[in-house]
Amino acid sequence: MTxxxxxxxERVTISEVARVAGVSxxxxxxxxxxxxxxxxxxxxKRLAEVIERLGYxxxxxxxxxxRGQTRLIGMLVADIxxxxxxxxxxxxxxxxxxxxxxxxxxxxxxxxEQERHHLVALQSYNVEGLIVNTLGHHPGxxxxxxxxxxxxxxxxQLPELKVDLVGLDNADAVEQALDHLQAQGYRDxxxxxxPLDGTSSRVERVQAFGxxxxxxxxxxxxxLEVTPGLGAGLASFxxxxxxxxxxxxxxxxxxTLAVTRALHDSGCSLFEDVGLIALDELDWxxxxxxxxxxxxxxxxxxxxxxxxxLLDRLRGESAAPRRIDFKADLIIRGSTHSRE
Amino acid sequence: MTxxxxxxxERVTISEVARVAGVSxxxxxxxxxxxxxxxxxxxxKRLAEVIERLGYxxxxxxxxxxRGQTRLIGMLVADIxxxxxxxxxxxxxxxxxxxxxxxxxxxxxxxxEQERHHLVALQSYNVEGLIVNTLGHHPGxxxxxxxxxxxxxxxxQLPELKVDLVGLDNADAVEQALDHLQAQGYRDxxxxxxPLDGTSSRVERVQAFGxxxxxxxxxxxxxLEVTPGLGAGLASFxxxxxxxxxxxxxxxxxxTLAVTRALHDSGCSLFEDVGLIALDELDWxxxxxxxxxxxxxxxxxxxxxxxxxLLDRLRGESAAPRRIDFKADLIIRGSTHSRE
DNA sequence: TGACGGTATGAAACCGGTTTCAATACATCA
DNA sequence: TGATGTATTGAAACCGGTTTCATACCGTCA
Numbered sequence: 001m002t003x004x005x006x007x008x009x010e011r012v013t014i015s016e017v018a019r020v021a022g023v024s025x026x027x028x029x030x031x032x033x034x035x036x037x038x039x040x041x042x043x044x045k046r047l048a049e050v051i052e053r054l055g056y057x058x059x060x061x062x063x064x065x066x067r068g069q070t071r072l073i074g075m076l077v078a079d080i081x082x083x084x085x086x087x088x089x090x091x092x093x094x095x096x097x098x099x100x101x102x103x104x105x106x107x108x109x110x111x112x113e114q115e116r117h118h119l120v121a122l123q124s125y126n127v128e129g130l131i132v133n134t135l136g137h138h139p140g141x142x143x144x145x146x147x148x149x150x151x152x153x154x155x156x157q158l159p160e161l162k163v164d165l166v167g168l169d170n171a172d173a174v175e176q177a178l179d180h181l182q183a184q185g186y187r188d189x190x191x192x193x194x195p196l197d198g199t200s201s202r203v204e205r206v207q208a209f210g211x212x213x214x215x216x217x218x219x220x221x222x223x224l225e226v227t228p229g230l231g232a233g234l235a236s237f238x239x240x241x242x243x244x245x246x247x248x249x250x251x252x253x254x255x256t257l258a259v260t261r262a263l264h265d266s267g268c269s270l271f272e273d274v275g276l277i278a279l280d281e282l283d284w285x286x287x288x289x290x291x292x293x294x295x296x297x298x299x300x301x302x303x304x305x306x307x308x309x310l311l312d313r314l315r316g317e318s319a320a321p322r323r324i325d326f327k328a329d330l331i332i333r334g335s336t337h338s339r340e
Numbered sequence: 341m342t343x344x345x346x347x348x349x350e351r352v353t354i355s356e357v358a359r360v361a362g363v364s365x366x367x368x369x370x371x372x373x374x375x376x377x378x379x380x381x382x383x384x385k386r387l388a389e390v391i392e393r394l395g396y397x398x399x400x401x402x403x404x405x406x407r408g409q410t411r412l413i414g415m416l417v418a419d420i421x422x423x424x425x426x427x428x429x430x431x432x433x434x435x436x437x438x439x440x441x442x443x444x445x446x447x448x449x450x451x452x453e454q455e456r457h458h459l460v461a462l463q464s465y466n467v468e469g470l471i472v473n474t475l476g477h478h479p480g481x482x483x484x485x486x487x488x489x490x491x492x493x494x495x496x497q498l499p500e501l502k503v504d505l506v507g508l509d510n511a512d513a514v515e516q517a518l519d520h521l522q523a524q525g526y527r528d529x530x531x532x533x534x535p536l537d538g539t540s541s542r543v544e545r546v547q548a549f550g551x552x553x554x555x556x557x558x559x560x561x562x563x564l565e566v567t568p569g570l571g572a573g574l575a576s577f578x579x580x581x582x583x584x585x586x587x588x589x590x591x592x593x594x595x596t597l598a599v600t601r602a603l604h605d606s607g608c609s610l611f612e613d614v615g616l617i618a619l620d621e622l623d624w625x626x627x628x629x630x631x632x633x634x635x636x637x638x639x640x641x642x643x644x645x646x647x648x649x650l651l652d653r654l655r656g657e658s659a660a661p662r663r664i665d666f667k668a669d670l671i672i673r674g675s676t677h678s679r680e
Numbered sequence: 681t682g683a684c685g686g687t688a689t690g691a692a693a694c695c696g697g698t699t700t701c702a703a704t705a706c707a708t709c710a
Numbered sequence: 711t712g713a714t715g716t717a718t719t720g721a722a723a724c725c726g727g728t729t730t731c732a733t734a735c736c737g738t739c740a
Binding site for chain 4: 363364365366367370379380383402404405406407409583
């Protein structure tokens with residue numbers, strides 16, 4: 001008996017179920033579509049039995065064709081190896097599943113051409129919504145898509161696009177970082193960021209950094225980008241140590257890794273000579289030196305919020321674009337021990 | 341003129357293109373399906389122009405319905421926060437894109453129920469192939485699916501399933517680790533693994549560990565699982581230090597993090613008191629203490645290989661299930677400095 | 681007994697494509 | 711000139727579902 005099933009190479013279709021159960025396709029469709037109260041109890045029972053026996057699974061694509069809904073959400077990620085992106089994605093995924101959606105993830109590898117390619121692909125799969133966390137160097141393409149598909153930007157802002165935004169309250173995070181550094185006695189601060197590159201969150205952080213320091217008296221600041229010459233840049237910062245205790249503020253996880261590596265390679269005793277506070281929290285921060293002080297982003301909640309934005313739009317809400325900002329949480333470790 | 345486009349709320353369909361271009365749906369279909377040599381040059385040119393002007397994008401779902409191919413690959417991941425899984429996924433994604441496939445990623449969060457749920461979902465989306473990296477506690481479900489969809493297991497083995505396997509040559513990796521430890525003078529080795537839990541790669545590593553040590557003279561060994569009581573277990577291992585220099589072999593990245601944390605928390609001077617060699621390479625290994633010696637898995641290649649397996653099956657190859665094993669690369673750092 | 685209303689179901693059109701088969705136009709050849 | 715072949719194209723069926731609309735059946739009430 002099970003052998004018969006084993007030989008079934010083709011997938012069971014609704015017509016097959018209808019034929020076996022001796023009813024019409026429409027009836028089966030009603031059953032699987034949840035309109036069970038429309039059906040006679042005996043019919044429903046028979047269908048349940050036949051479906052179970054045949055192992056029938058409705059074809060989501062076919063359903064989507066007529067219904068116009070695929071229950072698919074697309075997510076465009078600039079760099080899937082970046083823990084921040086993955087953490088957000090985890091939040092998105094959780095929210096998706098809770099609402100019966102599946103997630104299609106596309107990694108652009110920071111490549112403009114792949115971004116365009118994936119955008120086309122996602123549209124062709126009729127994703128119902130799009131979560132975008134990329135450079136956005138194709139605003140034209142995005143602009144087109146935005147008219148057809150609800151969209152939300154994560155950790156990125158594109159002025160051309162009138163869409164929902166979810167991210168971090170960067171000004172607040174920077175303020176928290178500098179408050180802490182100042183309280184601990186640091187006076188000479190270097191911000192290290194990945195190349196700005198038009199990425200709004202990076203720009204915001206660096207600008208907030210400059211602005212916040214300017215409002216404080218007796219503090220000096222400087223900005224450095226993560227490049228092959230990072231080590232030299234750090235060295236020259238450390239060499240000019242006349243302005244008081246020095247600290248580094250890294251604008252994201254990648255920058256933190258780069259800086260920590262460079263300091264480590266230069267034989268600098270972590271963090272005796274220089275303080276460090278990182279934006280983004282990674283699981284190894286407690287382990288290096290006396291631990292790295294961090295501003296943790298609520299990545300999980302950011303992901304969930306992004307999905308919820310989409311859901312609101314899908315349900316027809318058409319209010320003005322929102323901007324949802326989360327606060328960072330300061331986690332104090334040894335890398336910013338007191339200088340007093 | 342662009343305003344007219346802006347008002348277009350509905351997606352452009354093939355019928356629309358056909359109507360505007362004054363041809364039949366079949367002709368348009370031929371054009372987008374790549375049968376261009378069938379068309380008159382003038383027709384092709386006109387279609388190109390109309391499609392461009394209307395911004396037409398074929399609906400992949402509709403195509404898939406008749407053609408039976410969705411160009412979708414599904415990947416089931418046990419824990420998307422695990423860097424190993426993400427790294428493999430990155431490889432898969434790269435290979436997918438190169439062959440015109442898109443990737444649907446489902447994270448089961450190590451939850452059996454979610455695993456079943458996602459399996460059903462992926463099937464309902466008509467994914468053409470499945471890459472599985474989960475606990476596989478639903479062999480029944482997988483067994484069913486396997487008859488309909490080509491499948492490949494990554495880093496997992498399920499004896500019930502006759503499918504392709506891609507992973508690490510665990511015996512070789514363990515051998516490399518112990519060769520190195522022994523050469524460095526360590527004699528008393530503790531293997532730390534996540535709970536075995538039926539996960540084949542973990543079991544293989546622990547078994548290979550036991551077997552390999554037994555073949556060496558003068559070495560003692562012991563196995564510990566990552567649990568809340570890990571700290572105590574480590575302490576008691578370290579306390580019984582009579583058998584010669586001690587080292588820890590962690591079976592994967594999660595175990596490494598847990599062990600390093602526990603050692604760190606216990607105030608143990610990393611790695612003066614005990615050596616450490618880790619299976620899996622993570623980007624922060626160079627940074628803690630004098631650096632952690634690691635056996636790096638070629639995750640990217642593993643991902644690519646997994647996809648290629650699928651591709652072979654999709655192209656009709658029906659040879660016996662293969663097992664593809666990669667060798668780990670030893671990266672020597674300070675955590676296994678010589679004990680001589 | 682016949683008109684009426686509600687319930688359960690089926691037939692057929694439809695979603696946006698692909699594919700088969702037939703038809704047309706034109707050039708070639710005997 | 712008529713037969714034949716080739717290059718282009720269109721009409722319609724089809725993929726696996728959903729949905730609209732019509733219908734058959736049943737009990738109720740006047």
